Amino acid sequence: MKKQLGDQHNAVSKEPIQSLWSGYGELFRVYTDNPALPSLIVKAIDLPKVAPKHHPKGWNTELSNQRKLKSYQVEFHWYQHYVARMPIGWAPRCLAAESHGSHYELLLEDLKLVECARVVKTPSNQEIETALRWLAQFHAFWLGTETTGLWQQGTYWHLATRPDEWQAMTSSRYKSAAERIDDILNxxxxxxxxxxxxxxxxxxxxxxxxQVSAVDFQYVGGGVGVKDVALFLCTVLDFDDPQLSIDSHVETYFEALQAALARYQPNVDASDVCHEWRKLLGLAWADYQRFLLGWSPVHVRVNAFTNKLTLEALDDFLL
Known part of the structure; x- marks a missing residue:
């Protein structure tokens, strides 16, 4: 740590936060004796040469291993070259980044120091709307950006990196329309x-x-913003609620997107962006559902509500 941050920082202790997926490394908090930087987060990544033997869903193929290896390299590049370009507070600042062979190490801002480190399992409506506004600002800020060093297609479920899951699907409209869905979104x-x-x-x-900050940028890359919206809503909705509706959440996102585009992309027709992406929300959701139906078809995110929403999108696009 001294090498990256200088002699004024001495590590006093460290505490583990979590192991990375499939034993690819660990995330931990380091406490220092410098009151100007009393703690920081270290993401230490050790990339294996062969696929780990265990995967919770059984997808321990060489392709899945290569995808995961690239994801850590992408995140490393993201923190090195992109994060500092964003407004402060959107994500942890990168304090230092070093790599040696298959070992990567990121030293990141500890969000506890800015009192923005609370992770929730059951979000309030306020928290849902705050995160949707973060997504809207993020998407507006980066509109039209080249994906240099990142995934050309962002998201961990896009079709090109999931042929095994597609093959595992039973015959369905989602399977037969997969390429067309991907093409339309791209x-x-x-x-x-x-x-x-x-x-x-x-x-x-x-x-x-x-206020909110986002972490874990392993699958950052190109795409339409509603891909993020679809996944986020899948993780916050109560699918057992008979009155469930996404309308207010969708409006929150697009109202924030319109305002953020006016701020960050004044030469772009904000209304047209919103119009085009609004049409694609259901299709982006169908793209994610396609992945789930191959990866884990009994997943809680595959249900009557998502089936109805995504099949209506396939109808709209005659797929």
Missing amino acids: DCRYQTLVHGDAKLANFCFNETGT
């Missing part, structure tokens, strides 16, 4: 950077739920 003239894994657990809130 052909939209308004592409941005998507977070790529915008689940609730990757958002850290302040105590009141009015």
Whole structure:
């Protein structure tokens, strides 16, 4: 740590936060003796040469291993070259980044120091809306950005990296329409950077739920913003609620997107972006459902509500 941050920082102790997926490394908090930086987060990544033997869903193939290896390299590049370009507070600042062979190490801002490190399992409506506004600002800020060093197509479920899951699907409209869904989403003239894994657990809130930062950028890359919206809503909705509706959440996102585009992309027709992406929300959701139906068809995110929403989208596009 001294090498990256200088002699004024001495590590006093460290505490583990969690192991990374399939034993690819660990995340831990380091406490220092410097009051200017009393703690920081270290993400230490050791990339294996062969696929791990265990996977919770059985997908321990060489392709899945290569996808995971690339995801850590993408995140490393993201923190090195992209994070500092965003407004402060949207994500942890990168304090240092080093790599040696298959070992990567990121030293990141500890969100506890800015009182924005609270992870929630059952979100309030305030927290849902705050995260949707974060997504809207993120998508507006990066609209039209080249994906240099990132995934050309963001998200962990896009079709090109999931042929095994597609093959495992039973015959269905989702399976037969998979390529067309992918093409339509990729052909939209308004592409941005998507977070790529915008689940609730990757958002850290302040105590009141009015501010949020995002973490875990392993699948950041190109795409339409509603891909993130679909995944996020899948992780916060109560699918057992007979009165469930996403309308107010969708309006929150698009109202925030319209305002953020006016701020960050004044030369872009904000209304047209919103119009195009609004049409694609159901299809983006169907794209995610396609992945789930191959990966884990009994997943809680595959249900009557998502079936109805996504099949209506397939009808709209004659798929």
